[in-house]
Amino acid sequence: MKGEGPIPDAARRRALWLRLRARLSSLLHDLLQASNRLRLPGPSVLPVAGAVVGLYSGLAAGIFANLIGLFTGLTFGAAELTHTLRRGQLKSLMEAFSTAGWHPEYAIIGTPLALGALVLARVIQPGGPRDEVKRRLKLLALLALGALALYYPLVALAALNSVFGHSHSLPETLPHLPWWLMLLAPTLGGMAVGRLLRDKPETHGHGVPEVVRAVKSGANVLPADRGVLKLLASAITIGSGGSAGREGPIVYGGAAFASSVGRVLGFSRRELSILLACGAGAGISASFNAPIAGAVFAMEIILREFELRVFSPIILASVAGTLVSQGVLGESPMLRRVPYELVSGGEVVAYAGLGIGCGLLAFAFVRLLHGVEHYFHGRGGGRLSPWLARRPLAMRAGLGGLCTGLLAFLSPTVWGSGHDYINLAAMGRLPFLFLVTACVLKLVATALTIGSGGSGGTFFPAAVIGAMAGGAFGTLVHYFFPASTGPSGAYALVGMGGAVAALNRGPLTGMMMLYELSGNHDIILPLMVTCTIASALCHYLTERKSPKVQSDLDLMEGTPVRAVMAHVLPVPAGTPLRALTDLLLTSEAGSLPVLDTAGHVYGIVQVEQLRAVWRDESVYPLLVASDLAHKLPLLSPDADLAHALRVMDQEDVDALPVSTPPGNPTCGLLTRGAVRRFLVAQHAKAHSHGDAPFSPSEAAH
DSSP: OGTTTHHHHHHHHHHHHHHHHHHHHHHHHHHHHHHTTOOOOHHHHHHHHHHHHHHHHHHHHHHHHHHHHHHHHHHTTHHHHHHHTTTTTTTHHHHHHHHOOOOHHHHHHHHHHHHHHHHHHSSSSOTTTHHHHHHHHHHHHHHHHHHHHHHHHHHHHHHHHTTOOOOHHHHHHHHSSSSHHHHHHHHHHHHHHHHHHTOOOOSSSSHHHHHHHHHHHHHHOOOOHHHHHHHHHHHHHHTTTTBBBSHHHHHHHHHHHHHHHHHHOOOOOOHHHHHHHHHHHHHHHHHHHHHHHHHHHIIIIOOOOOOOOHHHHHHHHHHHHHHHHHHOOHHHHHSSSOOOOOOOOTTHHHHHHHHHHHHHHHHHHHHHHHHHHHTTOOOSSHHHHHHHTTTTHHHHHHHHHHHHHHHHHOOOOSTTTTTTTHHHHTTTTTTTTHHHHHHHHHHHHHHHHHTTTTOSHHHHHHHHHHHHHHHHHHHHHHHHTTTTTTHHHHHHHHHHHHHHHHHHHHHHHHHHHHHHHHHHHHHHHHHHHHHHHHHHHHHHHHHHHHHHOOOHHHHHHHHHGTTTEEEEEOOOOOOHHHHHHHHHHHSSSEEEEOOTTTSSSSEEGGGGTTTTTTOGGGGGGTBBHHHHOOOOOOTTTSSSSHHHHHHHHHOOOOOOEEEEOOTTTTEEEHHOOOOOHHHHHHHHHHHHHHOSOOOOOHHHH
């Protein structure tokens, strides 16, 4: 009898365990069912994708900076490594590693989130639209893990470079460089870049204009391998002494990565444009440690619009890019904090004059850059220009590097990006003659480096040119009005922003960049005056001098839909899914008009809509054409192409049905691809007659 007492307790515990297990099983089943109902439409994924693109833009900025450090170290000689070791600075290496921006919290937070997304992607049952969810979750998780895997080795490499002499102070090191090396290094660098880019003409350019064109044309295709190649070529150019900037290649690389990721994720054309802007803005944020300026750059220069739906992905991308670059490159600001104040209200007049000067300088920069490019491509006068055009790209770029090396004897600011001298100008430590000479020679050297075939951006050289011009202008103003004007360093800072704003025709970008870099609220009023005037003046002068060619908008507004549309047989509403699939896959446009049950045009069906159902065999007998059709307004054949594209954007589709006369068995169909081919054909026709397909304002950002 004594052994019977515990039996009820054991039974209760077993019953409790069974109920708990049943509840856990039910909860797990509910979670699995909920995961199977999960949807990840493009707009909801876009902010996450923007943040991931920002991570890789920050990594690209870190890799690019270290590549420049590597080639700079090769240029200045490996002897410094032995000298460093001989001084017993291995302790400094350990200190660099201990103070590096490791940020273990990135791995602590990011790894579980990415692994959780992978587990969720594995748990979701395949079939139908769930396949798209599984693919997007898996890709984003793997990209996040890849960013973490790259981040920590890159931090270690940056710490190594900071100790073993690859981070040079140009004003201290350049005077000790042998004269023959000052000529040989940029020449060999130009030749190496020319050989590297010889078979890749599409990678030539400054970086930013190519991204603007991709977004403007709606193609949104920038292959990632070209972005990597451009980063390598630009690192060689800058590291060997060529006069170019870092930001253009970073913008191009970030946008190219974004283009590849967006296309794999299956984003729409509009979402791809936003993602390209995310990559470009994150590149600027990472390069200058200025997240607000990067976000403004993406919206003002790349997208050219400020809408609420683009804010979150672009801002998340800029924040992510800045966090990564701060960990790799350090958190110290690019510009040293210099005290600044507006001495008097009348000083605004002086800043207005500085704006006029910056606008004229930017215009001269654009004209000279295009002039050098045309000269090296055989479109200049005399016998030398055609002879140069027949030479290999390596020879032309090497000649441009040699000319840059010669100019470096006259002004050290010509060498590389020249950013070391901006701080000296901001602190008022450069004499007037040095500032004037540096401004002119930096402008000429950058045009020679890039125009001859070198690789790099124009954004930062414009900042150096503006800083030198502003410092010289401020020196004169302060000399004549010492009591009512600030020191020359204040004008150097504002001139830097004015030149950037003028070259890009982006006053907000110039304002926000210098506001962030200076860290001083009082500088905003002079910046607003100078950047606005400089940008407006350069825009006016450039457009006035540009050839009067029809823009894309002009061409589309003057062309009716009937001139571009195709005539296709519409699909009856009751067409089974299997037959519809065959028709779509064999159609030229990948889109077909669909009739309703009364025989009137209802809308269209696109091949992209088959993604959600083509693997699920069970739905084939259940669906017909009318189930998949997207109801759309019917275009008039007399409507212009610009109106048609606006309707496509509003409906987020790539094709629209066009009305035809009663009794006609076919229906009109206008596709975005047909409009794009029409524009390309028109530009090619204009180009064959000697007209430029793009105006200078579109090609010189």
